[in-house]
Amino acid sequence: STVTESSIHINKRVSITNQGDINPDLAVLLSTSGTTGSSKLVRLSYNNLQVNAESIAEYLGITEDECPITSLPMSYSYGLSVLNSHLLKGATIVLTNGSFILRNFWSTFNKYQCTSFAGVPYSYQLLKKINFEKIDLPTLKTLTQAGGNLSENYQKYFMEISEKKGIKFFVMYGQTEATARISYVPHENLKNKLGSIGIPIPNGELKLxxxxxxxxxxxxxxxxxxxxENVMLGYAVDRSSLKNGDELDGVLYTGDLGKMDNDGYFYITGRAKRFIKVFGLRLNLDEVERMIENYLHLPTACIGNDDKLQILIQTEREDVSIEVRKLIKKMYKLHDSVIKVNIVQRIPVTSSGKRDYKRMFELL
Incomplete structure (x- = not known):
């Protein structure tokens, strides 16, 4: 029989133990980390999952003919959204525990004629390192990226590969608190909107x-x-929170700072709490990160306090330290004593591929 979109819905549970302790609209609890790295549990409803899956399927043009491969944990909102948006349309999904940096992963991809790949910034950094452009993937139609800022250099690199091979490359933005997705850059406009998080998803609205x-x-x-409607019910801090209803009424203060251009495209400029004040100068750590990454074309992370700016550069080149110091002094007029450049083999990331700032503080 034919599976139609209208026949597919994320169903509520039939019965639960201690029903009075859990809100009947609550579907799933997902963990998230803020800028401090402290975990919270996000309460998502069945309707949250449904409407976000519908929006994603609409702007990506997902049909029953699609065949994604699992490249992200399903316990991560991005990975779960890939699953839900494709199941909604009756698509086939290839499940694998294999790592995309290994040849077997791409052999599986080709064996089952997969059509899309989803990754976070760290995923795309690794793909470039393994010469992704040389991998023969005749059925690949779509690349999607979310889960943090992918530098403009990497965006341009994958955009150019995609153009040559007839692939659609979508740069997207979201938060677990919004079930997964908030905005996206239409693939045909990426060339003119590098660095942007795009426009709101269908049935969503973004304001400053x-x-x-x-x-x-x-x-x-x-x-x-x-x-x-994809905004979470609220946070869960203990078991008693599970009986709470919708506490946000569809409004999410993201904690991200941004700007909008004349075409209605949004750009993130930093996190509201990712600032330090050194010698009276207020520094946006996300802005410093992007500036260094775009200059050096190397993975970079910045942390610090009001006494010192700590910069982590993922490279084997020891001479980079001098180059970064000169750049920071030129741009921000900071004294040598407050700049510390750390050359590392790998910048710490969380299980979902985002920069793990808490771990960086522990290491330094």
Whole structure:
């Protein structure tokens, strides 16, 4: 029989133990980490999962003919969204525990004629290292990237490969608190919008606020606030939280700072809490990271406090340290004594591939 979109829904449980202790709308608990690395549990409803899957399927153009391969944990909101959006459309999904840096993964990809690959920034850094452009993948139609900022150099690299091979490359933005997805860059516009997180997903709305006031003009910084049915019910801090209903009413203050251009495309400029103040100079650590990455074309991470700026560079080149110091002093007029450059073999990342700032503080 034919499976139609209208016949596929994320069903509520039939029965639960101690039903009064758990809200009947609660579908899943997912962990997330803020800038401090402290874990929280996000309460997502059946409707959250349903509407976000529908939006993703719409803008990616997913049909029953698609065949993604699992490349992210299903316990991670991005990985779960790949699963749900394709199941919604009756697509086939290839399940594997294999690592995409190994040849067997891509042999499986070709064996089952997979059509898409999803990855976080670290995934794409590794793909470039293994010469992804030389891997023969005749059925690959779509690449998607989310889970953090992918530097413009990497975006351009994969965009150019995609153009040559007729692949659609989508750069996306989201948070677990929004079930998964908040915005995306239409693949055909990426060339002119490198560095952007794009436009809101279908049935979602993204706005900028500063001190509680809506920002309507372009190129003015404010906090990104998302509006949509995919916004979580709220956080779970203990078992008693599981009986709570919808505490956010579809409004999510992302904690990300951003700007909007004249075309309505959004750009993240940093995290509201990712700032330090050195010698009276307020530094946006995310901005410093991007600046160094775009200059050196090397994976970079920045942490610090009001006494010292700590910079981690993933490279084997010891001379990079001098180059970075000169760059920081030129850009921000900081004294040598507050700049520490750390050459590392690998920048710590979480299980979902995001930079693990908490681990960096522990190591340094």
């Amino acid at each position: 606020y500063s001190d509680g006031n809506l920002i309507t003009e372009s190129d003015r910084e404010g906090e990104l606030v998302y509006f949509g």
